[in-house]
Amino acid sequence: MDHDLAILGAGPAGLAAARTAAECGLSVVLLDEQSTPGGQIYRDVDRVAPLRGDILGQDYTEGRTLTQSLTTPGITHITGATVWAIEEGQRISYTREGRGAQLSAGHILIATGALERPMPLPGWTLPGVMTAGAAQILLKQSGTLARRAVLVGCGPLLYLIGAQMLRAGTPPLALVETQTRGDSLRALRHAPGILRGWRYALKGLKMLADLRRAGVPRHTAAHDIRITGTDRAEGVEFTAKGQTRTIACDTVLLHHGVTPNTQAARSIDIPHHWDARQACYQPQTDAWGGTTLPTVHIAGDGAGIGGAKAASLAGQIAALDIAHHAGRLPIGDRDLKARPLLRRLSAERAPRAFLDTAYPPFAQALTPDDSTIVCRCEEVTAGDIRRFATMGCNGPNQAKAFGRAGMGPCQGRYCGLTVSALLATANGQDMDETGYYRIRPPLKPVTLGELAAMDTAQDAAE
Amino acid sequence: MKTASFETLSESRAEVPVTFAGQELMLPEGANLAAALLAAGITTFRHTPTSGAPRAPFCMMGACFDCVVEVDGITRQACMLTVTEGLTISMPQEGADGS
Numbered sequence: 001m002d003h004d005l006a007i008l009g010a011g012p013a014g015l016a017a018a019r020t021a022a023e024c025g026l027s028v029v030l031l032d033e034q035s036t037p038g039g040q041i042y043r044d045v046d047r048v049a050p051l052r053g054d055i056l057g058q059d060y061t062e063g064r065t066l067t068q069s070l071t072t073p074g075i076t077h078i079t080g081a082t083v084w085a086i087e088e089g090q091r092i093s094y095t096r097e098g099r100g101a102q103l104s105a106g107h108i109l110i111a112t113g114a115l116e117r118p119m120p121l122p123g124w125t126l127p128g129v130m131t132a133g134a135a136q137i138l139l140k141q142s143g144t145l146a147r148r149a150v151l152v153g154c155g156p157l158l159y160l161i162g163a164q165m166l167r168a169g170t171p172p173l174a175l176v177e178t179q180t181r182g183d184s185l186r187a188l189r190h191a192p193g194i195l196r197g198w199r200y201a202l203k204g205l206k207m208l209a210d211l212r213r214a215g216v217p218r219h220t221a222a223h224d225i226r227i228t229g230t231d232r233a234e235g236v237e238f239t240a241k242g243q244t245r246t247i248a249c250d251t252v253l254l255h256h257g258v259t260p261n262t263q264a265a266r267s268i269d270i271p272h273h274w275d276a277r278q279a280c281y282q283p284q285t286d287a288w289g290g291t292t293l294p295t296v297h298i299a300g301d302g303a304g305i306g307g308a309k310a311a312s313l314a315g316q317i318a319a320l321d322i323a324h325h326a327g328r329l330p331i332g333d334r335d336l337k338a339r340p341l342l343r344r345l346s347a348e349r350a351p352r353a354f355l356d357t358a359y360p361p362f363a364q365a366l367t368p369d370d371s372t373i374v375c376r377c378e379e380v381t382a383g384d385i386r387r388f389a390t391m392g393c394n395g396p397n398q399a400k401a402f403g404r405a406g407m408g409p410c411q412g413r414y415c416g417l418t419v420s421a422l423l424a425t426a427n428g429q430d431m432d433e434t435g436y437y438r439i440r441p442p443l444k445p446v447t448l449g450e451l452a453a454m455d456t457a458q459d460a461a462e
Numbered sequence: 463m464k465t466a467s468f469e470t471l472s473e474s475r476a477e478v479p480v481t482f483a484g485q486e487l488m489l490p491e492g493a494n495l496a497a498a499l500l501a502a503g504i505t506t507f508r509h510t511p512t513s514g515a516p517r518a519p520f521c522m523m524g525a526c527f528d529c530v531v532e533v534d535g536i537t538r539q540a541c542m543l544t545v546t547e548g549l550t551i552s553m554p555q556e557g558a559d560g561s
Contacts, residue, residue, distance in 0.1 A: 033524055033542065040523055052471060082524075115525055125528075127505045127518030128467065134522035137541075142497035143471035168471065231516050232505050250467035261525075376520070376528065379512045409527035414520075444524075447536060 003029040003076070004326050005319075006092055006105035008083055008264055011039020012066055012308045013300025014111035017315035017322075019069035024323035027074055029103060031081040031094060037067045039113055040133065041308045043140040052143060055167045057160075059203075059308075060140070066312060084442035086268050089295040095446055100454030107295050107322045110265055111315060114258035114301035117280070117361055118414045119153060120368045123227030124254065125376055128234075132161050132255035145170045146251035150236045152225060153256040154179040155359040156204055161253065162216065163207040171214050174247050176238050178256060178362035180221040187358035197351030219245075223364060227252050256362045259417065260302045266439035268293060274431035277356050278305055279366075280417065281436055287342070289318035297322055310348040317341050366421055374422070375415040377408020385419055389426035396420050396437045409445055412437040466503035478547035482531075483556070489545045496522060496529045496540035499551075507531055507540060508553045530554055 005021050007014045010032035018028045030037075038045045042063025053061040070077050078096065085093040091104045116131040123129065132151065138144040145165060149172045151158050162172050187194075194201050211218070225238040228246065237246040259280035262272060270291045272281040282304045289297040299318040300311035320338050323329040329337075368374060370383025380403050385393075388402040396412075396419045399405045405419050406412035412419070416437050424434040475490035482504060489498040496519045499507065506516040507529050519529040522541045529540040532552045540551075 035544075051473065116521065125515065125517065127507075127516050130520050130522070134520060137522040138468070138497050138500070142494045142501075143473055144468050144497045144501050145471070146468055147465070148467065170469065232518075376526065379510060379515070409530070410525060413525045449536075 001090070001106050002103045003027045003105040004328075005029070005107045005109060005322055006031065006103065007109045007111055008032075008092075009039060009111035009113055009300070009302075010034070010037040010077065011041060011111060011113050011300065011311065012063070013113070013302070013311040013315035013318075014039070014109070015066040015069045015315070016312035017109050017111060017299055017319040018075050019072045020316040020319035021323055022072040022074035024319070024328045025074070026323055026326055026328060027076075029076045029078060029105065030070070031078045031083055031092065033080065033082055035079045037070060037077065038063055040137060042066060043137055045140075048140055048143075052139075052168075055164055056140060057164065063308075082444050082446075083264070084444050084446050086264060086441075089268060089293045093441075095444075095450045098450055098453065100446065100450045102454070106326055107297065109289070109315075109318055109322065110296065110298045110302055111300045111311075112261045112264050112302045113311070114305060115261045115413055116255060117257045117259045118374075118416075118418050119254040119256050119362065119365045120372050120374045120382070120415075120418055121152075121225050121227060121254070121365055122369065122372050123229065123233065125373050125379075126227055126229050127232040128229070128250055129227055129252045129254065132157050132253045133258070135161050135251075135253045136164070139164060139168065146253070148173055148249045149251040149253055150174050150176060150247050150249045151253045151255070152176045152178075152222075152236060152238075153254050153362060155255060155257055156200070156355065157258075158253075158255050159204055159207040159211070161255075162211050166210060166214050166216070171211075171216050172253075173216075173249050175211070175216060175218045176222045176225065176236055176240075176247070177218060177220045178222055178225070179359050183358055183360055187354050190354035190357055193350045193352070194354040196347060197354075200351055225362075225364070256365060257359065258301065258305055260304060261413070262302065262436075263411065263413065263439050263443050265291070265296075265298055265302065266436070267441055267443055268296065270296065270298070272436065275304065277353065279361050280305070281431070287317075288321035288338075289314060290321060294325070306345075306349050306352060310345055313341050313345040313348060317345065366418070367425060368418070374418045375405040375408065375412075377410050377415075378404040378406075380405040380415070382418070382422055385422040386426050389423055393423065394427055394429075395423060395435055397435075399423065400437070406437045411439065411443070466501060467505070468497075468500045470497070470501040478545065480545060480547075480549040480551065482551045483553050491545055491547065493545045494541065495531075495543040495545050495549075495551075498545050499540060506553075509556070511555065
């Protein structure tokens with residue numbers, strides 16, 4: 001084995017796990033697609049915090065305490081590495097700078113984080129339509145801001161990017177929000193959770209107050225939302241309070257929650273189950289992030305959405321368990337070190353039920369109109385998927401054969417949940433019965449040239 | 463020319479020449495390529511092979527593949543590339559001159 005532990009993803013879970021594992025004496029290799037550590041939430045934080053920390057806020061700049069983890073001796077950080085295969089739970093194939101490479105490790109921690117929940121609306125494939133997460137990445141890494149943007153969807157991230165745009169001097173034109181008064185009332189059942197997470201609640205209220213003071217209009221309980229334009233987004237049309245209106249804009253930022261990025265875990269056949277409250281599939285993990293494969297753990301949002309702080313705690317907890325299984329940490333020490341972390345993790349997760357209920361996914365984007373494209377890559381519509389169901393298509397993998405849904409380069413990342421939901425409804429099955437696309441390597445496209453240039457341990461031995 | 467839909471806060475990077483679909487552009491060296499093209503006013507990065515519909519960056523994190531462009535004959539995600547001097551970028555399956 002080249003390393004005791006290989007970690008996929010240098011976000012909060014991966015960084016925190018790397019430090020904990022290295023402190024336990026493990027040799028750690030951390031693979032990440034980006035050139036700097038931080039994941040999406042702390043994207044490029046070391047360089048950017050001094051440049052525009054005032055715009056991005058303290059929740060972003062404090063990510064530097066995590067990136068400092070990499071100074072712990074025993075961690076090798078491989079940047080710009082696109083992982084495309086995991087085999088036998090111990091061997092990882094990846095591409096870096098146009099060359100394929102492989103490494104092996106006794107244990108693997110998947111810390112690949114979250115993806116934006118797909119939000120198929122009429123017109124969502126037009127240039128000028130992006131995810132709210134994309135707007136945040138543009139602002140963090142590049143200092144790039146949309147001049148005339150409308151924010152569409154629901155949830156705290158929408159308020160955060162709105163507040164950041166405001167601080168940067170380019171406020172959004174409007175917020176078109178999909179949550180209803182009924183959602184807010186239902187969420188009150190989980191009020192004790194939000195009280196435990198009162199710091200988050202206060203931040204949310206502060207951001208909303210800032211947006212209101214700046215005169216950014218908010219339209220709530222919006223429905224029948226469509227993006228207008230022919231070659232690019234020109235406006236957002238929606239109905240709210242019985243009134244239909246259109247807001248002209250250049251950019252539309254979509255968001256109605258994030259979901260675990262399960263591609264890597266699915267590629268090695270770790271079982272996944274539907275979580276009704278978070279409305280997503282989650283890999284089956286134990287309290288330590290352990291999976292059905294003894295050498296593979298999963299930590300952070302990739303195991304279930306909990307946010308950055310929860311992810312870093314889960315990363316530490318998984319690393320302690322891995323250190324134990326690697327024979328470097330007696331079980332008593334593992335449990336002793338994990339106890340305060342598990343307590344803090346429970347506190348971090350406390351507001352989730354409130355947030356998930358107050359800002360549920362936009363119903364009309366979960367069951368789009370027939371004419372709406374659901375698979376962006378292959379341009380397959382919701383109507384196509386429903387038609388496949390009437391022709392006997394009973395699951396997402398068959399849908400590939402019926403009409404190529406999920407077979408484009410994104411490999412179902414932005415249509416998988418929608419296709420499963422459409423087929424489940426059409427066939428009167430639940431989400432577990434319907435299942436999800438079977439994910440097979442390569443997880444990301446790899447060229448023959450990159451394979452031909454592959455360095456392998458075998459070559460080195462010869 | 464219409465004002466770009468995006469603007470970039472100053473980072474005092476040196477600008478270098480690149481070509482996109484036959485168009486000469488000056489972009490900040492070392493910047494994220496997708497972000498730099500958006501800020502330069504590029505709205506369409508490619509056309510889909512199925513219907514020819516225009517597409518542009520959507521996720522900015524290497525997941526959606528909507529921002530793919532062609533560099534040295536290989537399709538790559540613009541959001542995962544960095545601006546370098548003399549970069550010649552074309553839309554996939556379309557000529558370097560934009561035809």
